[in-house]
Amino acid sequence: MMAERFPIDKLQLIETPFYYYDTELLRETLxxxxxxxxxxxxxxxxYAVKANANPRxxxxxxxxxxxxxxxxxxxxxxxxxxxxxxxxxxxxxxGKSDWEIxxxxxxxxxxxxxxxxPELEIISALAKGRGTTxxxxxxxxxxxxxxxxxxxxxxxxxxxxxxxxxxMESMILHAAELPNINFVGLHFHIGSQILDMDDFIALCxxxxxxxxxxxxHHIAVGSINVGGGLGVDYHHPDQMPIxxxxxxxxxxxxxxxxxPGQTLHFELGRSVVxxxxxxxxxxxxxxxxxxKKFLIVDAGMSDLIRPALYQAYHKIENITSDKPVExxxxxxxxxxxxxxxxxxxxxxxxxxxxxxxxxxxxxxxEIMASGYNCxxxxxxxxxxxxxxxxx
Ligand SMILES: *Cc1c(COP(=O)(O)O)cnc(C)c1O
Numbered sequence: 001m002m003a004e005r006f007p008i009d010k011l012q013l014i015e016t017p018f019y020y021y022d023t024e025l026l027r028e029t030l031x032x033x034x035x036x037x038x039x040x041x042x043x044x045x046x047y048a049v050k051a052n053a054n055p056r057x058x059x060x061x062x063x064x065x066x067x068x069x070x071x072x073x074x075x076x077x078x079x080x081x082x083x084x085x086x087x088x089x090x091x092x093x094x095g096k097s098d099w100e101i102x103x104x105x106x107x108x109x110x111x112x113x114x115x116x117x118p119e120l121e122i123i124s125a126l127a128k129g130r131g132t133t134x135x136x137x138x139x140x141x142x143x144x145x146x147x148x149x150x151x152x153x154x155x156x157x158x159x160x161x162x163x164x165x166x167x168m169e170s171m172i173l174h175a176a177e178l179p180n181i182n183f184v185g186l187h188f189h190i191g192s193q194i195l196d197m198d199d200f201i202a203l204c205x206x207x208x209x210x211x212x213x214x215x216x217h218h219i220a221v222g223s224i225n226v227g228g229g230l231g232v233d234y235h236h237p238d239q240m241p242i243x244x245x246x247x248x249x250x251x252x253x254x255x256x257x258x259x260p261g262q263t264l265h266f267e268l269g270r271s272v273v274x275x276x277x278x279x280x281x282x283x284x285x286x287x288x289x290x291x292k293k294f295l296i297v298d299a300g301m302s303d304l305i306r307p308a309l310y311q312a313y314h315k316i317e318n319i320t321s322d323k324p325v326e327x328x329x330x331x332x333x334x335x336x337x338x339x340x341x342x343x344x345x346x347x348x349x350x351x352x353x354x355x356x357x358x359x360x361x362x363x364x365x366e367i368m369a370s371g372y373n374c375x376x377x378x379x380x381x382x383x384x385x386x387x388x389x390x391x
Contacts, residue, residue, distance in 0.1 A: 053075060068089045
């Protein structure tokens with residue numbers, strides 16, 4: 001039981017389920033990122049807003065000086081509202097609608113990460129119509145696998161993302177002829193929850209090859225964007241609260257051959273916010289099944305869908321009991337068998353009313369919540385603001 005992480009007296013007073021964010025850990029994580037890139041003036045980290053767009057989280061990340069990586073017009077709006085400078089926004093996505101492109105053009109966002117030829121032509125036409133110029137990078141599909149869950153790999157040729165490598169050069173040459181398009185660089189993103197640096201080394205090697213090829217044809221590239229994907233330790237949130245950013249950035253420094261003057265962009269989501277968030281839920285019932293005991297809690301897959309969607313592991317703790325350990329399946333109230341947070345979990349003996357923390361839930365948690373079963377969306381509470389909520 002890691003109860004000291006949680007101000008239990010205060011959490012007891014808040015209606016469950018809810019997300020609880022440790023802002024101190026978030027700031028430490030951001031400080032670590034900043035310290036690791038301090039010696040590399042050409043490095044720029046954009047926070048992947050899709051991991052968590054809670055306004056307070058965005059504000060803290062913006063205050064730390066990160067840029068924003070968006071995948072929809074709504075995310076661009078959320079980023080701007082939180083104070084991210086438009087020039088720091090990069091915008092990816094295979095299906096950008098006209099209003100989203102126009103929004104990016106009107107705000108003057110830093111870069112559109114373009115994923116197809118038809119998209120490039122629409123951006124060119126819309127930019128021309130508005131008398132403005134769009135900075136574009138091409139998202140190249142490097143046909144590299146990340147050793148992670150199949151639903152979160154994006155860099156294989158069979159995935160819907162990016163432009164095939166064989167079309168890279170013709171796209172760049174075509175862009176040079178389009179009005180109101182400014183080609184700035186190449187973009188990649190191979191997947192998420194990547195802990196094996198070999199995957200990033202493979203990406204570096206691929207980018208080096210592509211850059212050699214472009215250099216042969218005297219095509220200049222201003223920036224390289226290697227996307228995000230650094231994983232976190234879901235099994236040891238207390239021992240490894242901050243991802244190994246040193247190892248991550250040094251992998252690129254060592255293996256990626258940047259050309260003179262090139263900037264290097266990163267788009268980190270999960271590794272920035274996952275560990276600072278927990279889903280706090282209360283035990284409703286302890287039910288004895290034929291073969292096992294079920295701990296039925298008041299949070300469900302509508303609050304945190306990762307276990308149901310990706311068979312994702314989250315550490316589960318009972319933060320208010322210190323009784324002898326028993327083994328439970330921890331399940332939610334929703335009418336789906338996949339509404340299960342963990343099977344055969346050893347926990348202190350648990351009873352109705354106990355508070356549970358589902359850890360490492362800061363990324364792809366609150367933002368993926370839905371109203372399924374007509375449930376309310378969970379709220380987010382912050383460690384440095386608890387006094388205000390409970391007074
Ligand atoms: C999701 C996404 C990211 C962030 O991925 P993480 O695994 O959360 O770091 C970065 N770039 C793009 C284009 C994405 O779609």
